[in-house]
Amino acid sequence: MQIDYKQAADIVRVCDNVHILTHQSPDGDTLGSAFALHFALSILGKRSLVLCPDEIPERYAFLYKNRVNNQENFEPDCVIAVDLADTGLMGNMRKIYEKKVSLCIDHHISNTMYADNTLVNPDASATCEVMYSLFSELGIKIDDNIARCLYTGIATDTGCFKYSNTTAEAHRICSELIQFDIDFASINREMFDIKSKQRFYLEQHIVDHMEYYFEGRCALLCITKDLCDKLKVDMEDLDGVASIPLQIEGTEVSVTFKEKESGVYKISMRSANSINVSHICQYLGGGGHVKAAGCIVKGTYEQARQQVLDAVGMVLGGQ
Amino acid sequence: MQIDYKQAADIVRVCDNVHILTHQSPDGDTLGSAFALHFALSILGKRSLVLCPDEIPERYAFLYKNRVNNQENFEPDCVIAVDLADTGLMGNMRKIYEKKVSLCIDHHISNTMYADNTLVNPDASATCEVMYSLFSELGIKIDDNIARCLYTGIATDTGCFKYSNTTAEAHRICSELIQFDIDFASINREMFDIKSKQRFYLEQHIVDHMEYYFEGRCALLCITKDLCDKLKVDMEDLDGVASIPLQIEGTEVSVTFKEKESGVYKISMRSANSINVSHICQYLGGGGHVKAAGCIVKGTYEQARQQVLDAVGMVLGGQ
Numbered sequence: 001m002q003i004d005y006k007q008a009a010d011i012v013r014v015c016d017n018v019h020i021l022t023h024q025s026p027d028g029d030t031l032g033s034a035f036a037l038h039f040a041l042s043i044l045g046k047r048s049l050v051l052c053p054d055e056i057p058e059r060y061a062f063l064y065k066n067r068v069n070n071q072e073n074f075e076p077d078c079v080i081a082v083d084l085a086d087t088g089l090m091g092n093m094r095k096i097y098e099k100k101v102s103l104c105i106d107h108h109i110s111n112t113m114y115a116d117n118t119l120v121n122p123d124a125s126a127t128c129e130v131m132y133s134l135f136s137e138l139g140i141k142i143d144d145n146i147a148r149c150l151y152t153g154i155a156t157d158t159g160c161f162k163y164s165n166t167t168a169e170a171h172r173i174c175s176e177l178i179q180f181d182i183d184f185a186s187i188n189r190e191m192f193d194i195k196s197k198q199r200f201y202l203e204q205h206i207v208d209h210m211e212y213y214f215e216g217r218c219a220l221l222c223i224t225k226d227l228c229d230k231l232k233v234d235m236e237d238l239d240g241v242a243s244i245p246l247q248i249e250g251t252e253v254s255v256t257f258k259e260k261e262s263g264v265y266k267i268s269m270r271s272a273n274s275i276n277v278s279h280i281c282q283y284l285g286g287g288g289h290v291k292a293a294g295c296i297v298k299g300t301y302e303q304a305r306q307q308v309l310d311a312v313g314m315v316l317g318g319q
Numbered sequence: 320m321q322i323d324y325k326q327a328a329d330i331v332r333v334c335d336n337v338h339i340l341t342h343q344s345p346d347g348d349t350l351g352s353a354f355a356l357h358f359a360l361s362i363l364g365k366r367s368l369v370l371c372p373d374e375i376p377e378r379y380a381f382l383y384k385n386r387v388n389n390q391e392n393f394e395p396d397c398v399i400a401v402d403l404a405d406t407g408l409m410g411n412m413r414k415i416y417e418k419k420v421s422l423c424i425d426h427h428i429s430n431t432m433y434a435d436n437t438l439v440n441p442d443a444s445a446t447c448e449v450m451y452s453l454f455s456e457l458g459i460k461i462d463d464n465i466a467r468c469l470y471t472g473i474a475t476d477t478g479c480f481k482y483s484n485t486t487a488e489a490h491r492i493c494s495e496l497i498q499f500d501i502d503f504a505s506i507n508r509e510m511f512d513i514k515s516k517q518r519f520y521l522e523q524h525i526v527d528h529m530e531y532y533f534e535g536r537c538a539l540l541c542i543t544k545d546l547c548d549k550l551k552v553d554m555e556d557l558d559g560v561a562s563i564p565l566q567i568e569g570t571e572v573s574v575t576f577k578e579k580e581s582g583v584y585k586i587s588m589r590s591a592n593s594i595n596v597s598h599i600c601q602y603l604g605g606g607g608h609v610k611a612a613g614c615i616v617k618g619t620y621e622q623a624r625q626q627v628l629d630a631v632g633m634v635l636g637g638q
Contacts (some may be wrong), residue, residue: 162504163504168497168498175490185482197567272508
């Protein structure tokens with residue numbers, strides 16, 4: 001059932017022992033939302049525990065390390081999922097929790113409404129933005145810990161206010177949040193600037209081996225398993241790789257081949273402007289959004305590439 | 320003479336024909352301020368002309384192209400300089416204008432107060448933030464053109480709200496500005512993401528040839544004239560290069576050697592944390608800020624490097 005802020009606040013008020021669930025492959029928004037809620041519940045005198053299906057990457061430790069005390073488990077009287085649009089994103093927690101979520105707080109329009117009660121605002125740039133409004137409804141006075149978490153979620157989901165999903169409300173909220181003692185510049189450095197040496201070498205390889213088609217309007221790159229092994233790159237280090245070609249002047253469409261297994265390629269397409277890559281990927285049996293879509297293509301690399309370029313050409317050629 | 324917003328508004332009100340000056344090597348803030356002022360003056364029924372000592376790079380054309388009409392010159396009754404802290408930044412316009420600036424609008428604490436009247440707010444993240452307040456004082460209703468300019472200035476001077484100079488006011492103002500029809504996501508892509516292929520190759524070379532000292536805490540890179548020639552890199556393409564090494568995990572201090580002429584190196588130092596590179600550069604005869612400083616070192620590259628590493632070691636070694 002879809003509920004509003006007031007109803008969500010009513011649910012939170014009657015909880016005492018809360019399990020807070022994040023989605024798998026956790027990012028700044030799901031973790032920021034989860035720990036912000038944990039700190040807010042503490043202020044309300046409630047016990048809570050943040051549960052994540054995967055290990056939380058060390059780069060997010062600043063959100064909770066030496067800030068969250070008691071992490072012993074307990075029997076919950078309420079389970080709240082944050083930024084978790086679909087039970088398929090629960091990973092190894094799915095079996096236990098998929099039918100036990102009392103409240104889901106989210107901003108994804110694709111939320112499958114699996115929870116007993118769902119507070120979802122698709123106009124929000126991040127779940128942390130929804131969380132901020134919920135805390136207002138609950139009358140919670142924001143402190144440094146909460147501000148740090150909410151800022152991190154909003155900043156990471158908007159690419160540091162760079163992307164078109166950034167809302168006026170996101171800026172307004174962060175205008176308030178950066179006045180707390182949160183060292184947002186260090187957070188942004190950690191979230192957006194710092195890369196591992198492996199990542200640098202990977203990007204270097206990508207730029208070096210990028211192929212250009214349609215007079216440079218389409219840039220294509222291929223990441224093989226051999227390459228990952230050679231560069232000692234974790235799958236985690238591949239985040240955001242698909243958008244690198246779009247950084248090059250004149251590129252309108254980027255196509256990234258990732259070798260899943262021999263003869264099977266996962267294709268990620270990104271568009272810099274009005275070109276709808278979702279249409280191209282649909283034609284190839286996949287789907288997605290206007291500016292970010294994907295599909296699976298099989299065959300040798302040469303065959304797969306030709307198939308994809310033919311599909312891209314149908315759109316780029318016709319313009 | 321330092322003046323306040325009300326006094327600055329009074330000066331603007333009595334002008335009719337205004338020359339607006341930007342600083343040389345124009346950036347988003349000086350151009351955003353200048354064209355925002357031009358559009359505001361148009362609303363007030365005043366004639367104005369933006370003058371820039373250097374050619375305006377094509378990437379800023381969206382601020383004014385097909386938006387500014389009459390660009391014929393005229394005899395001004397008022398000269399207003401924006402984001403121009405020192406007459407030394409007037410380039411080829413210095414001789415004509417250095418003693419003729421009626422009003423300077425700025426945010427640099429280093430402003431030399433060369434103008435008859437100076438409105439400077441060192442707490443502002445950008446001159447465009449000062450400009451916004453001045454427009455409020457003048458009762459100017461912001462439109463799309465003005466919003467686009469002010470947003471660009473604030474976004475570029477704060478690294479898209481990433482750096483510590485980002486103010487609560489900057490977020491608050493941009494919360495309002497992004498509600499205009501300005502396509503801020505495209506602006507940010509143009510300002511922050513897109514690079515020339517030459518720039519990509521340069522960064523690649525840099526990562527490939529970076530030298531690490533003090534257990535990786537100091538990264539050092541050298542850009543020779545030969546390298547620039549080889550990669551066909553303009554000096555314009557060297558912007559921001561000094562901070563690239565700080566993107567690598569574990570790097571605390573970055574040192575960039577730029578070969579000015581044979582045996583003369585311009586050193587740029589950047590600090591990622593509390594290490595004061597201004598102290599190091601002062602020791603070497605230069606100066607600057609805590610996190611960004613510079614100096615000139617002479618000798619062969621090996622000699623210059625040793626000199627610099629000795630100085631860096633005095634700080635890094637002692638920690």
